[in-house]
Amino acid sequence: MPAPETGEPGGVRSVHRAFDILSLLTEDRPVVTIREVVEATGLAKTTTIRLLQTLEQMGLLWATAKGYTAGPALWRWAHLARHAWELPPETQRMMRDLAMRQRETVNLYVARGIHRVCVAQQESPQALRHVVRIGDELPMWAGASSKVLLTDAPEGLLRRIARSSPYGEAHLSTLRDWVAQAARDGHATSHGERDAGLSAVAVPITGAAKTVVAALTLSGPSLRFTEDRVQEFVVDLRNVSQRMSERGFDHPLS
Numbered sequence: 001m002p003a004p005e006t007g008e009p010g011g012v013r014s015v016h017r018a019f020d021i022l023s024l025l026t027e028d029r030p031v032v033t034i035r036e037v038v039e040a041t042g043l044a045k046t047t048t049i050r051l052l053q054t055l056e057q058m059g060l061l062w063a064t065a066k067g068y069t070a071g072p073a074l075w076r077w078a079h080l081a082r083h084a085w086e087l088p089p090e091t092q093r094m095m096r097d098l099a100m101r102q103r104e105t106v107n108l109y110v111a112r113g114i115h116r117v118c119v120a121q122q123e124s125p126q127a128l129r130h131v132v133r134i135g136d137e138l139p140m141w142a143g144a145s146s147k148v149l150l151t152d153a154p155e156g157l158l159r160r161i162a163r164s165s166p167y168g169e170a171h172l173s174t175l176r177d178w179v180a181q182a183a184r185d186g187h188a189t190s191h192g193e194r195d196a197g198l199s200a201v202a203v204p205i206t207g208a209a210k211t212v213v214a215a216l217t218l219s220g221p222s223l224r225f226t227e228d229r230v231q232e233f234v235v236d237l238r239n240v241s242q243r244m245s246e247r248g249f250d251h252p253l254s
Contacts, residue, residue, distance in 0.1 A: 017043065018051055022060065025070055027133075033067040085119050091244055095122045095216075098240050102233060104220040105130045108205075110213065111149040114140050114161045119214075130198055130219040139194070141165030144202035145215035147178045147188035151204065152211070187234050191222050199225035203237040206245045216241045 020041050024032045032040075037048050052068055055061040059073030087095075087108070099106045099122035108120040115137040123131055132138070140146040140161045150158065158179070162172040182188035182202075191199045200219035207213040218233045225233075 014051070017041065017047075018055060018060075021048075021051060021055065031064060031067040031069045036067070087120050088247070090247060092120070092122075094240050094243060095120060098122070098218070098236060099124060102218055102236060104218045104224070104233070105132075107132055107145070107217045107219060109138075109145040109149065109202075109215045109217065111140070112137070114157070114164050116140055116143070116145055116149055116215070124220055126220075128221055130200075130221070139164060141167075141171060141175065142190060142193035144188040144190040144200040144219075145217045147182040147190070148202045148204045148215040149212060150175070150179045151183050153179065187237065189225075189230060191225065197222050199230075201225070201230055201233040201237060203234070203241045205241050216244065 021032075021037055024037060024040055034045065034048055034052065037043070037052065038045055041048065043051070052061060052063075056063055056068070056071065059071045061068045062071040095106045095108065103124055103126055105124040106122040107118055109116040110119055111117075116139075118132045118134055118136045118138070121132060121134055123129060140150065141164060146161075150161075158175050159169065159172055162169050162175055165171045167174075178188070187201060187203045189199070189201050198219065199222040200217050202215045202217040204212040205214040205216055216237055218237060
């Protein structure tokens, strides 16, 4: 029996490659060609064609005259993901009202390994605003939501996150300080830590065991996140997060 095809950290190489190909599809690029996949992944053309054909056979991709697009099999997974992660109407309403009151973008993040995933968003009504697509994975080495989500995180995870940052393992002590301060304050802030000119404020949402299950954030241009406004954001965020925590979440945010 052949050995598993490894080569990527913590996974199977062929699976990583297939996921890399699927990840090339976006709203701005709904179709990819063989040449684009080769250029983006660095894979040999023969390997690329073999992977594309396999993904097509599985229904994950669909061949068209212009290239490959998302396949019909993804509909079933999309339906399952939506059923699992879609927030209750009341929670969505609270996020929408918060965005309208404070006029900044509201996001809900959950932790996944060394990343945080956006599972819900209500955009700011202002023209200049911060927008993250639902499903986007962002790094955990910076950002207000990361500091909240890493409450009680094991040392090994903090070390992995530090290594993934532009600063390497030297970033570990900074991460420890950020997380400790967020735990003391009950909220976290960030100003230009990952993207220059972008600020955010985050508070935790807790589950039945009072552990942090998500981070609720307001984010936008740093010029609007003055000290006075940040304090207003914190008060409003805490009120909303408390109501969300008390209401509870459907699986898997329970």
